[in-house]
Amino acid sequence: MTQRPKTVQVREHAWLCTEAVAPSLDCAQISPSAFDYLCQLSERFSRSGARLAQVEGRQRLKLDNYVGVLQTPCGTVIEIVPKHHAEGGSLPEARALLRKLLLARLDVPAREVGPAALQLFDAPLSEWVMQQFLQALDVLVGRGLRMDYVRVEEQLPFLRGQLNLNAQLRQPPGKGHYFHVRHDMYGPDRPENRLLKLALERVRQATQSPENWRLAQELSVRLHEVPASRQMAQDFRAWGTDRLLAHYRAVKPWCELILHQHMPLAISGEHQGLSLLFPMEKLFERYVARWLRRALAPGVEMRAPARSQSLCMHDDASIFQLEPDIFISQGTQRWVLDTKWKLLNEADWQGKYGLSQSDFYQLYAYGQKYLGGGGSMALIYPRTEQFTQPLKPFHFDERLSLWVLPFDLDAPMDEQALLGGEHLDMPYATSSGPALALSADKKIIEGIAP
Structure with missing residues (x-):
């Protein structure tokens, strides 16, 4: 694990500044490099029709209604929690609310029973998301990865499968004892498994929780035969939906989160740390709609x-x-x-x-x-x-x-x-x-x- 980054906890519409202030959920100090990064990110949000923060001068900015976790290139982690109390409100309560809203946003049934259980893991949203992913992946690996046949073309000193005549005829002198062959190998190299391996590697590098890191290391050993995805968008489009992949459904939303499939456009291509930002009005809208569907x-x-x-x-x-x-x-x-x-x-x-x-x-x-x-x-x-x-x-x-x-x-x-x-x-x-x-x-x- 790398050195633990500096973490700042605030809530929606809080002030962030570079001068020294008494830290609270409504005001906090950040480094000048983190401040500059937020200003640049806010400008990119504005170009895409959203607003991350309102900048006032060169030393202060006011956050808007995005919640989640944002990691800057300098290593500062800014945790933004919902402001659902006009006065007061604690950080653990706000964290638990954000997790509950996120479960509704992703249409993921909670394994925990009641809001009290959601507060047991009192850590930033990113660590909780990584924990959920690792636990779901651990269950999936225990049940067995879905295998598939993959076409392989290679040179071997013996015949295996089908001989590639065109390649064999172009064989240079001195290598006539090698055969160009095509054959199918049965293994775990599937789009779903490649994406899970890539997400696992990102979690292993980003987590600051000893428990998450140990589980990520264990799963990395168990998935050593699976190559990491090199074409995320293509592999996500190829993610299967048949009944043989039903046990993959629980892990897919967490994999999408970690691989930035639900992120705002302004940060979707950045991979320093694990940034998770959500517009609070959309989380609230989705939660109310889910409650009404059941009511x-x-x-x-x-x-x-x-x-x-x-x-x-x-x-x-x-x-x-x-x-x-x-x-x-x-x-x-x-x-x-x-x-x-x-x-x-x-x-x-x-x-x-x-x-x-x-x-x-x-x-x-x-x-x-x-x-x-x-x-x-x-x-x-x-x-x-x-x-x-x-x-x-x-x-x-x-x-x-x-x-x-x-x-x-x-x-x-x-x-x-x-x-x-x-x-x-x-x-x-x-x-x-x-x-x-x-x-x-x-x-x-x-x-x-x-």
């Missing part, structure tokens, strides 16, 4: 996101597509829900609770196009100590109304989390509202095959 009654149609309507027509073609985060329908009833990762204050009536007027314009357009100008919609925000109950409904007119609801991220996936969801009168799986019955997904979380 709704069987047979209810749900699209997340919906892309069937546009704002207007131009030259006989649709233009300005409208994409609500969640669209639910059952028969003639329809609902539109949108998620927003922002902290509201239910007591701040003068400041409109922190709501954005542009969001209301957006929901009004959704209501006209998706609901025909009549029905119920909802804006869903994270529940905090300053936003604990639904706001009174907002009425666009006598037919179209909008609810602003808090979503409790601390609640287990199988319990009521959408506070005030009963106001929407949606078809939940239980007659008592959003409280969930034990489902097949719940059995998966508890380690029971559905």
